[in-house]
Amino acid sequence: MPINSLSRWSLPFIAVAAGWLGGRLPAFNTPAEARAEASVTPLARLIIEDDIRRQIALYGMYVDGDGSGGRSRDVRTLAYTLMTPDVVSEIHPANGEPPFTLNGREIVAKAPTEVDPERAKRIAGRHYLLNTVFDSVTPTTAATRTTAVYFDATKNLVGAKCRPKTEGDCGGTPVRTVMWVYEMQWRRAPDGWQISKNILRDDN
Numbered sequence: 001m002p003i004n005s006l007s008r009w010s011l012p013f014i015a016v017a018a019g020w021l022g023g024r025l026p027a028f029n030t031p032a033e034a035r036a037e038a039s040v041t042p043l044a045r046l047i048i049e050d051d052i053r054r055q056i057a058l059y060g061m062y063v064d065g066d067g068s069g070g071r072s073r074d075v076r077t078l079a080y081t082l083m084t085p086d087v088v089s090e091i092h093p094a095n096g097e098p099p100f101t102l103n104g105r106e107i108v109a110k111a112p113t114e115v116d117p118e119r120a121k122r123i124a125g126r127h128y129l130l131n132t133v134f135d136s137v138t139p140t141t142a143a144t145r146t147t148a149v150y151f152d153a154t155k156n157l158v159g160a161k162c163r164p165k166t167e168g169d170c171g172g173t174p175v176r177t178v179m180w181v182y183e184m185q186w187r188r189a190p191d192g193w194q195i196s197k198n199i200l201r202d203d204n
Helices: 008-021 031-038 042-064 075-082 105-109
Strands: 083-092 100-103 123-137 141-154 174-189 192-202
Touching: 031 123, 042 075, 042 123, 042 141, 042 174, 042 192, 075 083, 075 105, 075 192, 083 105, 100 105, 123 174
Parallel strands: 083 192
Antiparallel strands: 083 100, 123 141, 141 174, 174 192
């Protein structure tokens, strides 16, 4: 059958087949969403994916700050820059307990700067958001999954110069490593792509 003779109703089935053949499950639920994904050109998809990857990188920087001498942790800017006003954030523990849920951007923005200030004097932590898979992309929405690691280590108190190994490690000693997967749903806003739902699944 010539491609120009395909009817509109067949587009969802083409999109679904492309998703399966590409090794990913489409995240849309309706024929309209399937048509919207099928309408995205390869170049437009690359641009959208690049924009969202930048937002994911900023997520980690806002959560943890830029390190010594740089910008500090800024959860409020994270919430008001990267999230929609009605964002839903869920944390799913690995032990199967019910998720902990935050509803709304302002609730996320009010998260405490540091849960344990005394511990923060001794221990440094940082999120590493690694590989991102795009499950669906339309002109106005997207769905991603991102593997992540949170790493805690004792702070380096040995000064600017590293001491020999015989006198102690240069840098911190690992304290804790946590593995996660972020499932994010995105909406295109006037100021850029924002997270409308953020599901954090704990592997540990």
